[in-house]
Structures are given as C-alpha cells and as structure tokens.
Amino acid sequence: MNRVRLFLTLLGPITWVGFLVAVFWHWLRLRHERKVFLTAIDRHATGLWAGIIGGVSVAVIISGLSVLGGVLLPPAVLLMLSGLTVVMLLLSGIGFGPWWLPIAGLLAIYVPQTQFAQGTASVWTWRLLLLVGLLWLAEAGLLKVFDPPIDVPTLIQGPRGAKIAVYAHRQFYWLPLILPISGNTFAQLPWWSALTIGNTHFALIGLPLILGVALRTKKQLPKYAIKLWIWQYLIAGVIALALAAGAWALPTYTTIWLIVAVIVGIVVGLANHQANKRGINYVSQTITGVRLVAIQPETPAAKMGLEAGDVVLLCNQLPVHNDAELYAAIQAHPTYCRLKVMRLDGAIKLCETAIYEGAPHELGMITFAEEQA
Structure with a gap:
C-alpha cells in the first residue's frame, strides 16, 4: 500500500500540468508547421519520449543520492518547489529554465506556514542547496545528452524587407524524484507511514519536478544558445554545491547562503536570456x-x-x-x-x-x- 501511495504522489499536479504543457506545445508545433509549411517537420513525439527517458534516468540518480545521503527537507520546501514549478510551466510561453529553484528556500522561510513549517532553516538550507546544485547539473547533462534538435520556425518580416525565420525550441524533462521529508506531518495522516531513524522522523515523498528549456532565437539557431545554457548551468551547479558546503559548515548564516543562491539563479536566468539574443546572421x-x-x-x-x-x-x-x-x-x-x-x-x-x-x-x-x- 505504501508503494501505491508513493507512486500516486509522483502523479500529482506537477506531473499533469507538465504533461499537458508538453502535449500542448507538441500539438501547437504540428499545427503551425502544417499551416505554414504544408507538412510537419517532425511528426514523431521525439521530445516527449526524450523528456520521459532523460528525466526518469536523472531522477533515479538524484533520488538515490538524496535518500542514501539523508538529504531531509521540510514539507514547506516541497510545497514551494511544487508551486513554483507549476507557475513556471504556465509561463513557459515566454521562456522556461530552472534558474528559479533557490527561490523556494526563501519562500519556505518567509511565507506564512501552518503545519508545514517544520525544522529550522539552519538545518535544511545546505540540503536544499545541495539539491539545487544537483538539479542544475542535471539540467546541463540533459541538454547535452537528451535534447532533440526540434526547432519550430516562424516566418516574419526582416529588418531589410526579406522574410526571416525565427526559431522556438522547447523541451521538458519529467523528474519523478523520491525525497526524504523531515517532520511528523505525514505521520499524522492515517494513510501515510512515517519512518524513524534515531530521533529523526521522516517520510519518503514523491516530488515530480520539471526541468528543461524554452527559448526563442532570431540571429542564430537554438542549438548555439543551448550550448551556452549547458555551460551556464554547469557552472551554476558547481557554485550551488559550494554554497551547500558553506551552509553546512556555517549554518548561522542561513539567509545569506540562500540569498547568494537566489542571486546566482537570477544571474543564470539573465545569462540564459542573453544567450538567446546572441548571433549575427539571420536565416533569411x-x-x-x-x-x-x-x-x-x-x-x-x-x-x-x-x-x-x-x-x-x-x-x-x-x-x-x-x-x-x-x-x-x-x-x-x-x-x-x-x-x-x-x-x-x-x-x-x-x-x-x-x-x-x-x-x-x-x-x-x-x-x-x-x-x-
């Protein structure tokens, strides 16, 4: 029964929103291409399969590291990660990238909580930053290995009168993470079993997250922007792991570590945007x-x-x-x-x-x- 409950948490709102968003963009791409070019450029659901296979592969690795390493997070962090994921998916029409992950930590501290406010931030901050670092590194790896070159061209009038092609690229990855969540919140539920090791109470919770990319380029093909994204998230992931080490060694500066991580995330988001705008040649x-x-x-x-x-x-x-x-x-x-x-x-x-x-x-x-x- 516990396995069934864990599985059901992996099919929560994030999964359904992510699935619907991915299917919507796939359907819209086919409709657009058949209208403009009289044929679909890629009729297969390559992006959907890449998103599942790549995401599940990464989720197994990160979940294993989190459970074996005892990366316990409070329910409030899980709640904020879930809410931010849904919001960003709904805004994927203007762009998508996991630069916002550290913001969940600040929200978990400052947004009023009730039964979800368990554990002090000084205890779990390094764990959240560790998870963020792993997810940013995963983003870089997924874009490198599991990013099919499915670009959607749109024809517009160029600056010199000739028509040019503007390209949109969207690829989402479903990560069905299994994380240990600290506290007694789930022990109070009659249909959920909590675990105890020593004086630590926790439960294994399914937290499906969505990574990926949604961008638009005009003076270059999306693959060149994605190459820069890979380096940006690789560097950000290493920095986040360093911040996690700092938060573990100096837990009294919890807020500072989180603020620095959020600043790093914002810088990565801005760098993503600048990478999309690079290039010197129109496809005209x-x-x-x-x-x-x-x-x-x-x-x-x-x-x-x-x-x-x-x-x-x-x-x-x-x-x-x-x-x-x-x-x-x-x-x-x-x-x-x-x-x-x-x-x-x-x-x-x-x-x-x-x-x-x-x-x-x-x-x-x-x-x-x-x-x-």
Missing part, C-alpha cells in the same frame, strides 16, 4: 541560392548533414536560385543528389546521397517557398 531569404528553413529528421537531407540556415548553391552541378530550379535539378537526376551548400557562417560544404524521385520537401528540405500564399 536569399537570391544567391535556396535557403533551407528546416530539415526533417531521418530523411536524405538529414543523412547529408544539412541543417537549417544552409543555402543550396548547386544541385547536381546546376546553379539554383529558387525552389523551382532546385526541384528541376533534382528531377534531372532522381536517383542521387549532389549539393554544394553554404553554411550560415559562410563555410562551403559538398554533400551527396542516394534519393528517390520527389520534390525538395520529400528529401527533407523545408524552404521558404513551402509557405502558403
């Missing part, structure tokens, strides 16, 4: 070739290593300046495709692959010309 229409707006996965174009922003200059030795010329060049040799491509940074690449007869989008190349009139 051009008359020197055919600009690729997106590449469909598992297609001949993907196998050739093409990516959004590339400009096809030659196709089967024929110069191409528009979608019609690209289609004609492909049809001239329908069994193979040889391309001369200019990257977004100006580098030239030669690539080829065996293909089947079809239009450019059937090769996996999405161009500006795919847009509906």
Whole structure:
C-alpha cells in the first residue's frame, strides 16, 4: 500500500500540468508547421519520449543520492518547489529554465506556514542547496545528452524587407524524484507511514519536478544558445554545491547562503536570456541560392548533414536560385543528389546521397517557398 501511495504522489499536479504543457506545445508545433509549411517537420513525439527517458534516468540518480545521503527537507520546501514549478510551466510561453529553484528556500522561510513549517532553516538550507546544485547539473547533462534538435520556425518580416525565420525550441524533462521529508506531518495522516531513524522522523515523498528549456532565437539557431545554457548551468551547479558546503559548515548564516543562491539563479536566468539574443546572421531569404528553413529528421537531407540556415548553391552541378530550379535539378537526376551548400557562417560544404524521385520537401528540405500564399 505504501508503494501505491508513493507512486500516486509522483502523479500529482506537477506531473499533469507538465504533461499537458508538453502535449500542448507538441500539438501547437504540428499545427503551425502544417499551416505554414504544408507538412510537419517532425511528426514523431521525439521530445516527449526524450523528456520521459532523460528525466526518469536523472531522477533515479538524484533520488538515490538524496535518500542514501539523508538529504531531509521540510514539507514547506516541497510545497514551494511544487508551486513554483507549476507557475513556471504556465509561463513557459515566454521562456522556461530552472534558474528559479533557490527561490523556494526563501519562500519556505518567509511565507506564512501552518503545519508545514517544520525544522529550522539552519538545518535544511545546505540540503536544499545541495539539491539545487544537483538539479542544475542535471539540467546541463540533459541538454547535452537528451535534447532533440526540434526547432519550430516562424516566418516574419526582416529588418531589410526579406522574410526571416525565427526559431522556438522547447523541451521538458519529467523528474519523478523520491525525497526524504523531515517532520511528523505525514505521520499524522492515517494513510501515510512515517519512518524513524534515531530521533529523526521522516517520510519518503514523491516530488515530480520539471526541468528543461524554452527559448526563442532570431540571429542564430537554438542549438548555439543551448550550448551556452549547458555551460551556464554547469557552472551554476558547481557554485550551488559550494554554497551547500558553506551552509553546512556555517549554518548561522542561513539567509545569506540562500540569498547568494537566489542571486546566482537570477544571474543564470539573465545569462540564459542573453544567450538567446546572441548571433549575427539571420536565416533569411536569399537570391544567391535556396535557403533551407528546416530539415526533417531521418530523411536524405538529414543523412547529408544539412541543417537549417544552409543555402543550396548547386544541385547536381546546376546553379539554383529558387525552389523551382532546385526541384528541376533534382528531377534531372532522381536517383542521387549532389549539393554544394553554404553554411550560415559562410563555410562551403559538398554533400551527396542516394534519393528517390520527389520534390525538395520529400528529401527533407523545408524552404521558404513551402509557405502558403
């Protein structure tokens, strides 16, 4: 019965809100792409599966470390982490990143509590900072290993009159954490069992958290911003672990440690925003070739290593300046495709692959010309 109760806590409001938010953005992406480009760039639920597999893998590691290390947290911290997660998920339309995690500690201290106000902050602050550090490091690892390149292009009018592609990237990870929560709050519930080791009373609680990224770029592809995010959360995670060590060694300065951690989180959030704004090259229409707006996965174009922003200059030795010329060049040799491509940074690449007869989008190349009139 206790296993059932623990499992049910992992399917709480955060899980359902996170699931609904992820499904909503997946549905909206498919709807947008079919409307603008007449085809879905990625029809599969790759992001949803990556979010579950990556998140659960990380949750097992962090939960094991927390339980074995006795990282006991009061219910008030759990409550604040849950509430902040839901709020940030609902605001994911303007951006998402776990920079806000340390704020839960300050809220747990200063927001009026009732039966959830158990344990002094000097006792649990280092534990919260340890958890925050692990979660920030997990964010960096997940973005490095489990972040599928599913970018959503939107066509807008550029500063020089030509249309440009603006990219949105959203990926969420579900972490069904199991944490030891200190105090007797759950022992008072007739349907929940508390554990006792020595004079310490605690219960194992399922705390599902959501990590991930939601960003928008204009002068670069999202993958370049995400590379900076990885370093930012890696550095922040190390700093949070150092703050946890300080809070453990000097617990009398609890508020100072938490404030420093919150400042670090805010700096990371601002750094995330600046990373999204970096870049010098728009993905814009051009008359020197055919600009690729997106590449469909598992297609001949993907196998050739093409990516959004590339400009096809030659196709089967024929110069191409528009979608019609690209289609004609492909049809001239329908069994193979040889391309001369200019990257977004100006580098030239030669690539080829065996293909089947079809239009450019059937090769996996999405161009500006795919847009509906």
